[in-house]
Amino acid sequence: xxxxxxxxxxxxxxxxxxxxxxxxxxxxxxxxxxxxxxxxxxxxxxxxxxxxxxxxxxxxxxxxxxxxxxxxxxxxxxxxxxxxxxxxxxxxxxxxxxxxxxxxxxxxxxxxxxxxxxxxxxxxxxxxxxxxxxxxxxxxxxxxxxxxxxxxxxxxxxxxxxxxxxxxxxxxxxxxxxxxxxxxxxxxxxxxxxxxxxxxxxxxxxxxxxxxxxxxxxxxxxxxxxxxxxxxxxxxxxxxxxxxxxxxxxxxxxxxxxxxxxxxxxxxxxxxx
Numbered sequence: 001x002x003x004x005x006x007x008x009x010x011x012x013x014x015x016x017x018x019x020x021x022x023x024x025x026x027x028x029x030x031x032x033x034x035x036x037x038x039x040x041x042x043x044x045x046x047x048x049x050x051x052x053x054x055x056x057x058x059x060x061x062x063x064x065x066x067x068x069x070x071x072x073x074x075x076x077x078x079x080x081x082x083x084x085x086x087x088x089x090x091x092x093x094x095x096x097x098x099x100x101x102x103x104x105x106x107x108x109x110x111x112x113x114x115x116x117x118x119x120x121x122x123x124x125x126x127x128x129x130x131x132x133x134x135x136x137x138x139x140x141x142x143x144x145x146x147x148x149x150x151x152x153x154x155x156x157x158x159x160x161x162x163x164x165x166x167x168x169x170x171x172x173x174x175x176x177x178x179x180x181x182x183x184x185x186x187x188x189x190x191x192x193x194x195x196x197x198x199x200x201x202x203x204x205x206x207x208x209x210x211x212x213x214x215x216x217x218x219x220x221x222x223x224x225x226x227x228x229x230x231x232x233x234x235x236x237x238x239x240x241x242x243x244x245x246x247x248x249x250x251x252x253x254x255x256x257x258x259x260x261x262x263x264x265x266x267x268x269x270x271x272x273x
Contacts, residue, residue: 012144012183015094015121022097026075031101035074035138041232047239049077051246052137052169055210055261058251059167062087062133069131069159071122072139076102076115082135083111090127092120123148125155134159134166138259140193141171141186150196157200157266166202166264168193169210174255179221190260202264209250209257213242217258 025033032045060078062068064086070079073091075098083089083106093099099117106115118127122139134156143149160166171180172190180187194204215238223231250257 014142017184018093018095019097022075022095022101026095026097026101027104031075031077031105034098034101035077041235044235044239047243051211051250052259054247055208055250055259056135056137056167056169058208059165059261059263060085060135066133067129067131067161069127069134069156071125071134071136071156072142073102073117074098076105076117078135078137079115079117080106080109080111082133083114084109087114087133089115090129090131091115091117092122092125092127093117094119094121122152122155125152125159127159129159130161130164131159132161132164134164136166136168136170138169138171140168141188142184144184144186150199153196153200153202157202160266162266164265165205166262168262168264169259170262171258172260172262173258177217177258180217187258193260193262197262197264201267203267204262205265206261206263207254208261208263209252209254210259210261211242211246212249212253212256212258213245214256214258215242 021034021038025031032049036045036048060082062082062085066087068082068087068089070089070091073079073093076091079089079091079102091102096119099119102117106112120127140149140152143152156166170193171187172193173187174190176189177187197204219234219238223235226234254260
């Protein structure tokens, strides 16, 4: 069972998995099913997107001309947002279909002149330049191989301009939560990420929460075993119960949050504007 609501493949081949998700869902409405919770209803994915938006909002206030790298950009939901604020944005994703859809959405939102999208494996990232802001939203949690994970963080760090900022939102509970791990996802303990960032010479400048309400993580590992009508009713109930808690306390209840936002800089770097 995938903790994100759909059966997980027995063998996880990232390029195949994400391309399949993109072909199924990227062009469907908001495209959130391609980049948030696979196989989950629209109301649930919209809640996830809104919680992420609230958590990221303080760190996405950029000046026009800011060079942005959006890793794992998916359908371009953050790339187009930042381009609309005047950023010069490069979006990178493993899936060609995701990239094609991101380009299409950038055209529709009239920001194509400030966006560039490339097909890249994050572990071998080569985005041709340095960036003032590097953004990654629920990307590292899907890199299962430790060597590839370390390489991905190193390649992102190598693309960070002096004084630049890296903002990463990942599933990173304070305590071990292996009951939600699947063949496509790892809920790594927060200290694992902090140690990895320090190893790559990144300094933690801030950390905030996203979703401290515990109801979703209680339900999701068991959801597939429930009869569908009962399961969807239970999901609607926990979504309704979680939303006010996450909206009101998500940023400050860091220790209780399932996801975390890490704000990072190279050691010794000055704050980016």
